[in-house]
Amino acid sequence: MNIYGRRWGRGPRPALLVCKWVFIVALCGGLASLAFVILPTDAPVTADGWARESGLIRRMFLCLIIPGGAGAGLCGVLLAAPIWRALVPSRWFPLKMLLLAAGMPMLHLHMRGQMRLMQAALAVEPADQAGAVAARAGMLPVAVAGLGLLLAALILGRVKPRLGRAWADGKA
Numbered sequence: 790m791n792i793y794g795r796r797w798g799r800g801p802r803p804a805l806l807v808c809k810w811v812f813i814v815a816l817c818g819g820l821a822s823l824a825f826v827i828l829p830t831d832a833p834v835t836a837d838g839w840a841r842e843s844g845l846i847r848r849m850f851l852c853l854i855i856p857g858g859a860g861a862g863l864c865g866v867l868l869a870a871p872i873w874r875a876l877v878p879s880r881w882f883p884l885k886m887l888l889l890a891a892g893m894p895m896l897h898l899h900m901r902g903q904m905r906l907m908q909a910a911l912a913v914e915p916a917d918q919a920g921a922v923a924a925r926a927g928m929l930p931v932a933v934a935g936l937g938l939l940l941a942a943l944i945l946g947r948v949k950p951r952l953g954r955a956w957a958d959g960k961a
Contacts, residue, residue, distance in 0.1 A: 809864035816857030824932035
């Protein structure tokens, strides 16, 4: 029985885990609200509606999605740094890192391109609403793909499948 309270020496790992989950929730919440609340609705008709929606999507990227992804990545690196020698021989960890290292920048660049196309279509004097609707429609599959990528990373990190490695092998 521990009568002295929490023992010292566990380091920053518990705090980093909590921070990582907060960032992941922010990232997933931003992508889910884009994918299931904002983008499936009808496109705005007026220039004021387009300006409001474009500003909302931009703020969601700047306040939720990008900081959530960057913070979760930083916390993940800090969590994996002390135990990287045990993680590298496993098969699930390199796969998870490959998925995140390739998928997140591609999704970010595609979303950024779609956002710029939408803003460029709305910036011309007679607003090109057809171009803005096409750019807006291009964001929905990317937001859903981002959620799928995060779900795959979550499953790989939580379940830690052996991916063909023999059960008798002593490594994770």
